[in-house]
Amino acid sequence: MRPKRLNPKSDCAVELTLSVIGGVWKPLILFNLLMGKKRFMELTRLIPSATQRMLTLQLRELEEDGLVTRHVFPVVPPRVEYEVTDLARTLAPVMLSLRDWGERYRLEQQKLPPLEPHCQA
Template sequence: MRWKRSEQRTGCPIEATLSVVGGVWKPLIFYALLSGRRRFGELHQQIPGSTPRMLTLQLRELEADGVVVRTVFAEVPPRVEYELSPLGHSLAPVLAGLHEWGILYRRQLQPPEE
C-alpha cells in the first residue's frame, strides 16, 4: 500500500520515519494515542500549547500516512475519535526510545548539584 505522503528525497529509511513522526507535535499526538482512542478535545487538552488548527492539520497528515485512524460517528452533534492504526502501534518502540533519550538528554542539561 502506498500512502499519500510517501515520496522521499533520499530513499533513506530514517527519512521515511521522520517524515511520519517528525516535528514538535506529532510525537506528542502519538504519545497521547498510545494509551487508546481519544476525541479531538481530549487530544487538545493533553497537548499543552497546541492550537485546534495545528492539531487538525497534524492529525490529517498522520491519517494520510496510515498511522492514525479517524472514526466519525453519525450522531448529533457529530463525534470524532482518533486512534493508532496497527502500523501506528508499531511505532511504540521508536517513541519509547525517544522518550528514554529525552530523559538522558535533560539530565545532561541540568547543572551539577553542589
C-alpha cells in the same frame, strides 16, 4: 497519499521515517494515541501548546499516511475519536525510547527535574 518531502535520490529509510512522523506535533499525537483512543478535545488538553488547527492538520496527515484512524459517530453534537492503526503500534518501542532518551537528556545535560507524569507510559 500525500507526497513526502523526501529526496527520491537519497533512498534513506531514516529520512522517510522522519518525513512521516517528524515534526513537533506528530510524535506527541502518536505518543498520546498509543496510550489509547482519544477525542479531539482530549488531544488539545494533552498538547496545549499546539493550536487546534495545527492538530487537525497533523491528524489528517497521520490519517493519510495510515497511522491514525478517525471514527465519526453519528450523534449530535458530532463525536470523533482518533486511534492508532496496527502499523502505528509498531512505533511504540521507538516512541518509548524517545521518551526515555529525553528524560535522560533532561536529567544529565540540562540538570532539570524529571518530566511530568502525563508523559509516562
